[in-house]
Amino acid sequence: MKPRELIGTAQIPHGEELQLFRHDGDYIILLGRNELMNSRVSGSEEALAKMTCERLRNEDPHLLIGGYGMGFTIRAALATLGPRARVTVVELVPEIIEWARGPMAALTAGCLDDPRVTLVIGDVGGSIRGRARYDAILLDVDNGPDGLTRADNDQIYAGHGLAAAKAALKPGGTLAVWSAAPDEKFARRLKHAGFNVEEVVVRARKGKGARHVIWFAAAPDASAQ
Numbered sequence: 001m002k003p004r005e006l007i008g009t010a011q012i013p014h015g016e017e018l019q020l021f022r023h024d025g026d027y028i029i030l031l032g033r034n035e036l037m038n039s040r041v042s043g044s045e046e047a048l049a050k051m052t053c054e055r056l057r058n059e060d061p062h063l064l065i066g067g068y069g070m071g072f073t074i075r076a077a078l079a080t081l082g083p084r085a086r087v088t089v090v091e092l093v094p095e096i097i098e099w100a101r102g103p104m105a106a107l108t109a110g111c112l113d114d115p116r117v118t119l120v121i122g123d124v125g126g127s128i129r130g131r132a133r134y135d136a137i138l139l140d141v142d143n144g145p146d147g148l149t150r151a152d153n154d155q156i157y158a159g160h161g162l163a164a165a166k167a168a169l170k171p172g173g174t175l176a177v178w179s180a181a182p183d184e185k186f187a188r189r190l191k192h193a194g195f196n197v198e199e200v201v202v203r204a205r206k207g208k209g210a211r212h213v214i215w216f217a218a219a220p221d222a223s224a225q
Contacts (some may be wrong), residue, residue, distance in 0.1 A: 004028070006008040007103050010095030020099050027070065027104055032065035036143070044178065044212035045140060047202040052136050052176040055216060060084040061135035064145070064168070066124030066156070068096055070104065073140055075111045087117050088132070090124040097121065125156050125171055128168045136174045137165055144179025144213070145186040157186060162193040162217075172221035179213045190217045 011017055018036070021028045029037040049072075052063070057081065065074055068091040077087055089112075091097055097119065100108045112119055119183040120127060124141060145157040154162050157177075165175050175195065179186070182199075190197045195217035204210040 008095060008099060010093050012093055012224075013191070018093065018095070020103070021091055021094075021210055022103065027107065035202060037070050039070055039104075041209060043072075043206040043209065044202040044204050044214070045069065045170070045201075046076040046206075047073035048140060048176055048178050048214055049073045050080060051200065051202075051214065051216065052138055053077060053080040055174050055218070056135055058135045059170050060086075062086040062132070064124070064132075064134045064137045065140070066127075066138065067091065067140040067142075068100065071100060071111055072110050073138060074117070075109060076215070077138075078114055078116065083116070084110055087114075088120060088127065088134075089117060090120045090122060090127050091121055092121075093122050123152065125161065125164070128156075128161075128164050130168075132168070133170050134168055134173060136176060137169060137172055138176045138178075140178040142173045144177065144181065145166055145183045154215055157189075159189060159193060162190060162195075166193060166195065166219050169219040171219060173219045175215075175217040175218070175219070177215045179215070182211075182213050187215060190215060194220060196220070 002024045004023045007020045007022050009017055009019050016031055019030045027037060027039040030220045068089055074089055128183060141156060187197060187199055200214045201211050202214055204212055
């Protein structure tokens, strides 16, 4: 068996260290002993984008994606969206983008240079609380509501974070949240925040592998009432 090759490390703000490994042509990002991302496992991240795009009501939407990861979600979104769509991608850890443009450039496939894309280095919570309004907000931050990497991520999924996300959506917009596991308390929190909630189970590897969860939380649309 070929050994893992350590390619780089990155410090998460107010958190632990990430490690990027290459193994037999694949890439793996670890937090301690926890595997956060693997280039062989993309099914649920792609489903996050595709299923969100199916729910869009605007032909020229503006999407906010929280967390670049290995780029599976943004690439799937760009492949689905039209030429006048806009996608803002927010990544907290600068090294993630350096890896995307460096050792993982073939995997990135130029998505960060797509004219529809705006890249922001920072906390997605700041973009949610900004002045822009989005047709959809896609959150693949940490491991979902039950995070691993950073305590500050809890603020995104708390009640006040969900209220901010709801305010940042256009009427009828969608908040889509990826999670590695079910979370009944979070599902109730979404409903308490005033969203219409659909919970979907998806497979990690395009029909097989671990079962992940995506919540599609629709903001109310007063014009439809």
